[in-house]
Amino acid sequence: MTSSAPDTRATRQAIIDACLWMNRRGINQGTSGNVSVRVGTRGDRMLITPTAVPYDMMTPEMLVEMPVTGEPAATGPRPSSEWRFHQALLAARPDMQAVVHAHSPHATAVACQRRPIEAIHYMVAVFGGADVPLTGYHLFGSEALARDVAATMAHRHGCLMASHGAVVVGETLDKALWRIEELEALAKMDLLCRAGPVPPVLLSDAEIAQVVQSFAAYRPGVAIPEG
Numbered sequence: 001m002t003s004s005a006p007d008t009r010a011t012r013q014a015i016i017d018a019c020l021w022m023n024r025r026g027i028n029q030g031t032s033g034n035v036s037v038r039v040g041t042r043g044d045r046m047l048i049t050p051t052a053v054p055y056d057m058m059t060p061e062m063l064v065e066m067p068v069t070g071e072p073a074a075t076g077p078r079p080s081s082e083w084r085f086h087q088a089l090l091a092a093r094p095d096m097q098a099v100v101h102a103h104s105p106h107a108t109a110v111a112c113q114r115r116p117i118e119a120i121h122y123m124v125a126v127f128g129g130a131d132v133p134l135t136g137y138h139l140f141g142s143e144a145l146a147r148d149v150a151a152t153m154a155h156r157h158g159c160l161m162a163s164h165g166a167v168v169v170g171e172t173l174d175k176a177l178w179r180i181e182e183l184e185a186l187a188k189m190d191l192l193c194r195a196g197p198v199p200p201v202l203l204s205d206a207e208i209a210q211v212v213q214s215f216a217a218y219r220p221g222v223a224i225p226e227g
């Protein structure tokens, strides 16, 4: 398990840089994406992007520090409207230090078709199993959405939220950013495969299990090589 980051200006700037990177990569749409990182020596606090602030206007002081369990402070800057599922994921996944959410176009398109991404390509294993699962539809920001996301990702590192977008977790913020971009690429492949007359051939559970095992063989913290 990686340890949580201290709440320093550098950690806050890394979150802002992550948001700006998502803008540059076309992963974010407007102010819809949001990022959180676990902080503190006990790992029971989190930093999260504020609500409705464009990334290029965000400064380190604007990030919201709040508990992983419990309500945000009643005064001061308001956290992202999606703070509930960020909180639910950090609480349910002590092995994970960061959560990234985006309405990236391809992943969101599949989420709007209300289907999971199946094992069309071995990189689906980056998300911990043979699919990127789909939650039910719930109002954005709701407790029901947070509960569904945490349950859906109990054994996965990412999911699609019906008619909404994508969310991933990471052992580090960099790992979470890597996963959100891989999820967007995978969703694009899926849409391309399914747009033609020949459907994709799905990998078997045994084949995916083999890939998951091979990924695990790499040292933690070292990016999985592109194979």
Ligand SMILES: [Zn+2]
Pocket (backbone or CB within 6 Å): 032, 082, 101, 102, 103, 140, 164, 165
């Ligand atoms: Zn959203």
